[in-house]
Amino acid sequence: MGVMETFENWKQFLGEHVDRAKEAGLNQDQLANIATKVGEFLASKVDPKNPEQQLLKEMWNVADDEERRAIASIMVKMADRAH
Numbered sequence: 001m002g003v004m005e006t007f008e009n010w011k012q013f014l015g016e017h018v019d020r021a022k023e024a025g026l027n028q029d030q031l032a033n034i035a036t037k038v039g040e041f042l043a044s045k046v047d048p049k050n051p052e053q054q055l056l057k058e059m060w061n062v063a064d065d066e067e068r069r070a071i072a073s074i075m076v077k078m079a080d081r082a083h
Contacts, residue, residue: 007052014079028076035072 003013021031039060048054056075060068 002049004046004049004053007050008082010053011079011082014075015082018076018080028073031076032069032073035076036069039068039072039075 003009018031021034026034039056043057043060048057056071059071063071
């Protein structure tokens with residue numbers, strides 16, 4: 001099963017990468033910046049594979065820049081706790 005197939009797989013995958021980024025010295029603000037860019041890419045280029053991803057995409061599409069950054073920060077925190 002692929003990374004994007006289930007929300008749990010996605011959080012696990014993201015959590016592993018958050019750990020690596022922290023080990024490389026990135027702080028929470030830098031992680032949020034990267035997560036925002038990843039969110040922009042996913043929202044524009046990747047079709048949601050499950051209901052959670054569909055909800056995130058819909059939220060992303062109606063959010064302003066500040067709200068998108070908040071969504072990205074929350075995803076980083078969720079992924080960090082999932083891993």
